[in-house]
Amino acid sequence: VSSYVVMLLSLIISSWPMILLAQKSSSDFPKEEVIRLVSTQHYLQPKAEELAQINDMNSLNAYLQKLDPYSKYLPPEQNEFYKKRHALQQVGVGINILIHGDHLLAVPVYQGPAYQAGLRWPRYLISLNHHNIVPDDFASFSFLTELSVGTKIPLQVLGEDKQQGYQEENYTITVKSFENHAIEYLNESGINLIRIHQFSPAEGSQQLKSLVQRSLQRDKYLIMDLRYCPGGSLYEVIDAVSLFLPAELTVS
Numbered sequence: 001v002s003s004y005v006v007m008l009l010s011l012i013i014s015s016w017p018m019i020l021l022a023q024k025s026s027s028d029f030p031k032e033e034v035i036r037l038v039s040t041q042h043y044l045q046p047k048a049e050e051l052a053q054i055n056d057m058n059s060l061n062a063y064l065q066k067l068d069p070y071s072k073y074l075p076p077e078q079n080e081f082y083k084k085r086h087a088l089q090q091v092g093v094g095i096n097i098l099i100h101g102d103h104l105l106a107v108p109v110y111q112g113p114a115y116q117a118g119l120r121w122p123r124y125l126i127s128l129n130h131h132n133i134v135p136d137d138f139a140s141f142s143f144l145t146e147l148s149v150g151t152k153i154p155l156q157v158l159g160e161d162k163q164q165g166y167q168e169e170n171y172t173i174t175v176k177s178f179e180n181h182a183i184e185y186l187n188e189s190g191i192n193l194i195r196i197h198q199f200s201p202a203e204g205s206q207q208l209k210s211l212v213q214r215s216l217q218r219d220k221y222l223i224m225d226l227r228y229c230p231g232g233s234l235y236e237v238i239d240a241v242s243l244f245l246p247a248e249l250t251v252s
């Protein structure tokens with residue numbers, strides 16, 4: 001059975017996908033199914049007749065690129081990889097890797113394996129397990145979901161020193177099981193805050209509402225940290241914004 005995955009990204013911030021899976025009993029390109037998915041699920045909702053030119057994955061990606069910079073076809077193995085990377089329960093090094101200009105940013109999961117190894121702040125990534133991570137090369141980072149508990153993983157990053165500028169930092173991370181929450185309530189340098197890593201349906205507006213109420217009751221102030229949030233579900237973003245606006249105001 002061959003699988004086809006269309007990754008349709010909401011334009012709201014940048015990179016959380018709506019992933020739609022269509023399966024066929026043959027290896028033929030599922031043109032009708034792809035046209036249906038793109039025309040009904042992409043936020044621009046292009047007309048089905050505009051998609052008649054799509055006959056294979058190359059033409060599909062070319063068309064999606066015209067719609068927005070983020071939508072693209074993902075092979076099934078990459079789809080499974082990202083599902084694992086966005087799961088609550090994970091086994092790994094506890095680092096979220098984000099694109100930051102021409103660099104990659106290694107953001108430690110609070111109380112995760114990398115955090116426990118000493119990486120407490122986001123740092124520019126140099127190498128992980130002696131691999132140079134290349135965003136467009138799936139083979140360079142596919143190992144992240146294949147690590148075994150107890151494995152020692154070397155991490156090399158670039159940290160900023162106020163006196164000497166950027167300095168190389170090295171850590172050894174022990175692979176463990178951990179929870180990768182989309183939304184966290186945490187203390188950073190003595191300040192309590194809510195950090196949103198992604199706008200995820202798994203931990204949506206109800207979780208955010210609960211943490212906002214907790215923060216206001218305990219701290220008498222509210223700090224929401226979106227610095228390391230690359231994006232998310234458009235619907236979850238709308239629900240989150242609605243928490244802070246008058247009920248009669250329509251958000252869309």
